[in-house]
Amino acid sequence: MHELSVAAAVLDTVVRHAGGRRVTLVRLRVGELRQVVPDSLELYFGLVTRGTACEGARLEQELVAARLRCGACTHEWRPGGPAFRCPECGAGGATVLTGDELEVHSLVVGGPVAACPEPAEEAQWTRS
């Protein structure tokens, strides 16, 4: 469900920058510390974009590796998993250099959105 929130926020950002044109490709940069599951994000992106200028747009996700710097000894390392204590001097308080990204890098847009297709008809749930 985390990915649903992220997908909705991606759509929000994309629509703000698409200038009313149809979007065919969205390029994302996702840091590995963000705990985003790529397949799950793609699935939800497909759902939240229905009936919008992004409907049918492809989602490209670039995974950005984590890199930390120790505040005490300036040692830099790539953590294998969630380990934020400096492996050299043992200090806490590391700075995240990369890995926290959650960024819309760029879009590919086509012509103007003529008319949004109607959203699929909602299922009508009735008590039997």
Add this chain to the structure above:
Amino acid sequence: MDEVVNVHRHVLEHNDATAKQNRADFDEAGVRVVNLMSAPGAGKTSLLERALPMLAGVRVGVLEGDVQSSLDADRMRALDVPVSLVNTDVTFAGECHLDAAMVRSGLVDLPLADLDLLVVENVGNLVCPAEFTIGEHRRAMVFSVTEGEEKPLKYPLMFRTCDLVVVNKMDLLPHLDFDLDLFLDNLDAVHPDVPHQLLSARTGEGVRCFAAWLSETAGA
């Protein structure tokens, strides 16, 4: 025909902008804000029921976030403090967290200028609430020992972004296989040197420490 639009924007920038507005309003009103997060059932509401009456001289209000129901808000109102309820299913599509705009919508029901401390009880969830800043000054999370030692490793973003970890339900420890030392080691790996408090909201043991942390946050 096709054109590339360079964006280079953080996905949550819109939320972060609203969070900044909230923060400016909090600071203007002179109220300090705690974002209280946890998994469902960890004991946020029970902890507040115990801790808030201990806050002598601190004018406190609560903003309750829940997907549905006023159950927790009613428990807070029973403490005779100002309470605002945001149900995320009504206008926010059943969201599993509070974001800055939802909090903003709930602020109109609170006398901010008359408060020293506002506690925002977030929707129970270990993932999404950690992503969305709401303009808070401090973040605390309630972890309960029934959840298992490995949770910091599974949900590092939550444990990494909070200023205090409350370990609740300590009274249950004799009945569980929970290894407290292993949990604290895992917590230290994810968030070195983060302060933690061991307590039981049920028996009240240790809750005074949490109340003191709230008082200190309020600047009292």
